Amino acid sequence: MDNPLRVLIHGASGRMGQALLRLAGEAPGRWQVVAAVTRRPPAQRGVDGGPFFGSAELPGAPAFDVAIDFSLPEGLGPVLELCVARRCPLVSGTTGLEDGQRQAIKAAATQVPLLWASNFSIGVAVLDELVERAARALPGWDCDIVESHHVHKKDAPSGTALTLGDSAGRGGAEPRYASLRAGDIVGEHLVQFAGQGERVELVHRATSRDIFAHGALQAASGLHGRDAGLYSMRGLLFGDS
Structure with a gap:
């Protein structure tokens, strides 16, 4: 890539948004954050200048190559509309979505390249593949998914647990879920298949x-230049989507 990829980060004040800003800033040759969008206006957050915008200013954001969204469910609609209007790819990790969303x-995704994932870990993408394979190989076994996260996480079961459950279901299993919220756990997912x-x-x-x-960030780079469609981390990793 001759020029850095111009990135809009939606949900920039959250945990993931802050991590994205920091990592992108550490590799200026690869990434250029042109807009960091937060729910509260930048002036109220003590931010002066730079690429920060309030959510109400989203339609006027500068040109970007790809948007990365880690916001709240109610914030998804505006960034979807912006990406479709500008024909730009969108990577979204916002969870707790309703069927309409x-x-x-x-x-x-019929108009722009779009990747929604409940988890952007490469290891979880591999786990997702293994869960589906295990479910197919172990018909009739009980399947339980236990997920643990920090006390501030609102949705339960986690989006990742539900994604893993979908993969188990495609393999023929009927997953059950349990959720734990404790301390500062970043994320842990156990998928258990139990037989006799x-x-x-x-x-x-x-x-x-x-x-x-x-x-x-890897997903954003992978989407840039692709045709419209709904992509997945598994697809980007294993080349099947």
Whole structure:
């Protein structure tokens, strides 16, 4: 890439948004953050100048090559509309979406390259593949998914747990879910298949939020220049989407 990819970060004041800003700033030759959009106006956050914009200013954001969205469910619609209007790719990790919002994502993907994922870890993409394979190989076994996150996470089960459950379902399993909220746990997902006299456990533990930010930036780079469509982390990793 001759020029850095111009990135709009939507939800820049959140945990993931802050990680994205920091990591992008550490590689100015690859990334140029042209807009960092927050719910509160920048002046109220003590930010003077720079690429910060309030959510109400989103329609007037400068030109960008790809948007990365880690906001709240109510913030998804405006950034979807902006990306469709400007024919720019969108990477979104916003969870807790309703059916209507999921349909809006599918509709937008007919016009722009779009990747929505509940988890941007490369390891979780591999786990997702393994869960589907295990479910197919272990018909009739009980399937339980236990997820643990920090006390501030609102949605339960986590979006990642539901994604893993979808993969287990495609393999023929009927997943059950359990959620734990404790301390500052970044993210842990256990998928257990239990049969008579034996069980198989597949586990992913995240110890740094940076893995998700790195994955989102990698996804943004992978979407740039692609045709319109709905992409996945598994697809980008394994080349099947």
